[in-house]
Amino acid sequence: MTLPDSMTVIAIARPGGPETLEPQQAPLPALGPNDVLVRIAAAGVNGPDLAQRRGHYDPPPGASPLPGLEIAGEIAAVGSAVTHWRIGDRVMALTNGGGYAEYASVPAGQVLPVPEGWTLSDAAALPETWFTVTQTLVMRAQLQPGMSVLIHGAAGGIGGAAIQIAAILGALPIAVVSSAEKADYARQLGAVATINSTSEDIVQRALDLTDGKGVDRVLDIIGGSMAQTNIAASARGGHIAQVSTLDGGNANLSLRTIMAKQLTLSGSTLRPQTAATKAEIASHIRATLLPALTAPGFPRPRVTSFDMADASEAHRLMEGRGHIGKIVLITPHGRQQLPIL
Template sequence: MRYIDHGDGGEAGVLTLAEMPAPQPATGQVLVRVAHAGVNRPDVQQRKGVYPPPADASPVLGLEVAGHIEALGEGVDGWRVGDPVCALTPGGGYAEYCVTPAAHCLPVPRGLSLAEAAALPETCFTVWSNVFDRGRLQAGETLLVHGGSSGIGTTAIQMARALGAASIVTVGGADKARACLALGARAAIDYREQDFVEEVKRLTDGRGVDVILDMVGGDYTPRNLRCLAVGGRLVQIAFLRGRSAELDLGLLMTRRLHVTGSTLRPQSHEAKAAIARSLRERVWPEIEAGAIRPIVHARFPLERAAEAHRLMESSGHIGKIVLDVRGGDA
């Protein structure tokens, strides 16, 4: 099969098309004939050598795919060869074939192409597990999302709205602000021009927000705490501006705040399977009803994966970037 090799890692130019034997599904796994693969920031980090895959995962990049089931491992129930699926993978998505646990697969929602479906798993798993499981966002509450125009951000805006919550986002530029508002964000704060702490206070009449989904970390952390309402929850999923921060424990205590966070890839098979079940029950009906849709900014042929990574690193995209592994909507 063809796949993208990142060699010893480095800048985007190290990504090259190569060939290797196709994997075979083990017990509880399926083999997916990949049509499209989503591109995510952890792929960039892995390529750079700062986000190594788990020991039992494929070393090939790629954490989400869409395609058709090619083969079933022993003990797999509920899927048949030929079924169209999208799936969270432990790695291996930038290839013509990929193995993943059957319990981490989801049906392609009615009305979506395979290319659109490939943009769902990583962001939907991440947003559901962090905003709704860990952050406990409820209908009637308000969510603040940093990086509102990212794949995670555009998913969080729509998921919050569909489930009865409001969202405020931070973005870098007017075009991204307009895109987020069009998706249903209550307000978009341009962090280049505005102080997001003061804007959040103004927009909430001084109350603050109930949940914050943050990918920035560093000096954003103490500012985030000042944005939270009493009993608010800060959920950390990345730290683009640094993994260390200073916390005002007095503020934490007097306002009864919660600080939590997670990474998706190292979680157990069972934990990811539980997220998949929640998505199928709570989110997939909203996608099929049109309340949530993947925002695909750009698609690249598999052999142009380096260009896809450069776009990801530029932050010039709105929504998701997808690789066409087999061309078109195969």
């Protein structure tokens, strides 16, 4: 494959609104000995991209300044120390930034094969959310078969991934949503029950669904006052995994309730993790979760696609918080591959 000297990227011209995203020309990213170069067909849009665009989430040292944390495409080149990937392999990957581009250089340990039968656009909707949920809810909170798990924002990217992962592991996902349409979507993904946060009491409904025990695990992206709700809804020995704070980073908590219930409250962000940690997460996904994705009838996330050049419109849609599923950007190469996207 002959590589071009430059590529089109979507850069953040200055901190601000969606209009600050603009196409630019840039050299292809450098390829380290343990990296692979991916010719991108599709890139997922995630909450951290919006925060970075606003100037609230700086890339870690050494990471690409471009937004974009997940991609799918074909390997265009491999580093000198990479032995398990080949040029032409269809892959999806967690990037360290740089996904809003035609090419991205990614540590080989953060790359996964596209599940058989999946399009590249669907695959691009997986890595960032699946790595996040696997790290926090599975590896750290030790989600086990039979456990009940309360999932906030269940019709979005992280919430949808949490439902699917919990279902694969034999846990019982309870989806918190804000509309009947979102409830239907959550059930399609595998939720055993739903709670409408606009018309139902989350704590009482969670207790009713668990025969008064409370939920074993919570995955929260809301923060703020929802933290106390999670504590009240949790069972003794429960674990609350905080992965985002859409409604605020501060909360008034009942420490005595945390003590009495022997609760664990953990928090984490994925992007600053080391390459070794991300490779460990990828290995866990590949061994325990990825096989399920190829099963006939496995539910796919709902994907809304935009051309890469329309990244501003994609951000506007996501900021509205009314969309369902995932949003992906399609590169010109991806458009050429539409029959297999």
